[in-house]
Amino acid sequence: MGDVQAPAGLPAEMDAWVVARPGPMDTHPLESVRLPVPVPAPGELLVRVEVCAVCRTDLHLAEGDLPPRRPRTVPGHEAVGRVAALGPGTAGPPPGTRVGVAWLRSTCGECRHCRRGAENLCPSSTYTGWDADGGYAEYLTAPAAYVYPLPEEAGAAGLAPLLCAGIIGYRALLRADLPPGGRLGIYGFGASAHLTAQIAVAEGAAVHVMTRSAAARELAVELGAASVGGSTDSPPEPLDSAILFAPVGDLVPVALAALDRGGTLAVAGIHLTDIPALNYERHLFQERTLRSVTANTRADGRRFLELASVHRPRVTTTPYPFREADRALRDLAADRVEGAAVLIVGSGRGTV
């Protein structure tokens, strides 16, 4: 991009982090770099990032569980910022508009999945921070049709985790087929789970949280969980639905065994360790269903952000200065983060 001029009034270079050498966090896979401020293509926006939340998928990318799709990509797909410039022929939103840039970056719009409203399954879909540079940077570009307008009244740090943790958790809740007033089990209680639990509680569910973290169990009780237990404990009643947020395949049979007849388990993560052998009688018979969750549609995102503006879930965040992005990921790898880690990138007013 060296021959392309940065839009007027913008700096030529910016601070960013790239995944330089995918591997365990203690081998320092992330590198802090200076990059040219990207130039928005036709249909794209240039967004000045204020806050980017840290998702477990960023960790999978840094550690190489998800193989890189291009070298030295800037991770991050929960970016809250403001439109700084529009690419040629881009219709809007105008500069200054507060927007969120999330995981789903583009889809083809033409394949059978896109045409039937399942654009999350589009084989040509691309993802922010994987196929294109993401939000661990002062600026990023994104197709205008895939960003979400965000309300002005909330703080950026509280909005950022909604963009993946919130949206994907909401899709997992839809995939778990929770009946009205039903009994929902949640396995693992990090960023996504604590948002999903609040939406489920607000909509009348009895939510049982199973997690190994004592701090997370305490938070779950504060947020209205009906019961809490250790990660392999049985909930006090059979479950209509369960969501596995922990990336731990060993918990699949545990959660399936906790389901009532006809219950559904949705696996929320993009990555899961191997699932041990299942016993048909104990884990699947009586029409129990095991489902995966793959990204989300824009419609899921819009519906969730609307629900969040009604129910206003409490978003627990742990802020990190931008220069300490690698520490945030190390803490996430070691399960030392309460709620969602958020990188404070820009100095926008009312950021935190």
Ligand SMILES: [Zn+2]
């Ligand atoms: Zn498609």
Ligand SMILES: [Zn+2]
């Ligand atoms: Zn994510």
